[in-house]
Amino acid sequence: MSMRIPRLPxxxxxxxxxxxxxxxxxxxxxxxxxxxxxxxxxLKQASPGGIDDDSEL
Known part of the structure; x- marks a missing residue:
């Protein structure tokens, strides 16, 4: 299943x-x-170096 992205004005x-x-x-x-x-x-699992705990989402 692929996500359909509508066109933006x-x-x-x-x-x-x-x-x-x-x-x-x-x-x-x-x-x-x-x-x-x-x-x-x-993100920690996907990144080889992980992410910082202080990272902002």
Missing amino acids: THLQPEEAHTLLELIDRLREELTFHYADDIVTM
Whole structure:
């Protein structure tokens, strides 16, 4: 199964761009809250040198 990525508009009004940035920030917060530990573990396992414990997601 492959992920389909929709086309993004090439031009936004400032209000639209701001709304999208707010959505992205909220999405990052929610994903980090729910999956931060799993993501850190996955990155440590996937990286030959690992990642620093202080790395920011």
